[in-house]
Amino acid sequence: MPRKQLVLLGASAGWMLPTDWLAQFEEVHAWDIDPLAAPLFRWRHGRHLPQQGTRLHLHTGDGLAQLTACTRDMPEAFFWFDNLLGQLRFTDESLNAVSHRLQSLSTTLQHVAWGSVHDRLSGRTLPGTAMPVSRQGLAGVAMETHEGQAWLQQLGAVSPWLDHLTEKVLPAGTPVQHTAWPFKPGYAHWLEMGWCPPRITRP
Numbered sequence: 001m002p003r004k005q006l007v008l009l010g011a012s013a014g015w016m017l018p019t020d021w022l023a024q025f026e027e028v029h030a031w032d033i034d035p036l037a038a039p040l041f042r043w044r045h046g047r048h049l050p051q052q053g054t055r056l057h058l059h060t061g062d063g064l065a066q067l068t069a070c071t072r073d074m075p076e077a078f079f080w081f082d083n084l085l086g087q088l089r090f091t092d093e094s095l096n097a098v099s100h101r102l103q104s105l106s107t108t109l110q111h112v113a114w115g116s117v118h119d120r121l122s123g124r125t126l127p128g129t130a131m132p133v134s135r136q137g138l139a140g141v142a143m144e145t146h147e148g149q150a151w152l153q154q155l156g157a158v159s160p161w162l163d164h165l166t167e168k169v170l171p172a173g174t175p176v177q178h179t180a181w182p183f184k185p186g187y188a189h190w191l192e193m194g195w196c197p198p199r200i201t202r203p
């Protein structure tokens with residue numbers, strides 16, 4: 001994984017990322033559309049990152065709209081979607097349009113290293129289900145496959161579960177970690193996380 005620049009999309013206050021992980025990078029560009037995110041991110045990480053030699057740039061706005069420009073300006077950066085992509089289905093766009101947008105990301109990003117942690121599915125669980133430990137797999141597991149069903153069974157999933165439309169976000173075959181997140185009692189999310197190196201060199 002490149003360690004020079006990090007472009008963090010859907011950063012919020014950076015609750016999910018330890019300062020020491022962020023400090024691996026020489027420069028962090030954190031994007032969030034919520035105006036409260038930048039001050040909270042600065043409060044949480046802003047003092048320690050410069051002390052560890054990491055320059056911090058906080059951007060308020062639509063990071064997805066800036067993606068092409070960012071990959072052009074920072075081709076050596078690592079682009080990380082921090083629990084953002086699984087939320088797009090809740091926007092005003094049609095589900096078809098969101099699916100299409102999510103699937104086209106890997107083309108937009110094919111010249112850079114990038115990764116994502118996102119919801120795959122979420123829903124009710126059988127009372128008293130102990131969440132399973134994370135497991136390794138490959139991106140692109142469809143929920144109707146034997147592997148997908150076995151994992152949902154381990155989560156204690158009670159049908160129907162909500163599809164976050166992220167099955168095809170990461171290029172098929174990317175090594176990923178599948179994780180169970182007990183969101184609240186009786187309700188869990190299937191999270192997928194993984195990253196891939198640049199797949200083609202920039203012309």
Ligand SMILES: C[S@@+](CC[C@H](N)C(=O)[O-])C[C@H]1O[C@@H](n2cnc3c(N)ncnc32)[C@H](O)[C@@H]1O
Nearest residue numbers: 010011012014015016032033034062063082083
């Ligand atoms: C589930 S939260 C991510 C949590 C965050 N990574 C953390 O550590 O707490 C999703 C975040 O994405 C932001 N967001 C949604 N659409 C966005 C966009 N187009 N560009 C940048 N940020 C966006 C939201 O404001 C929200 O803070």
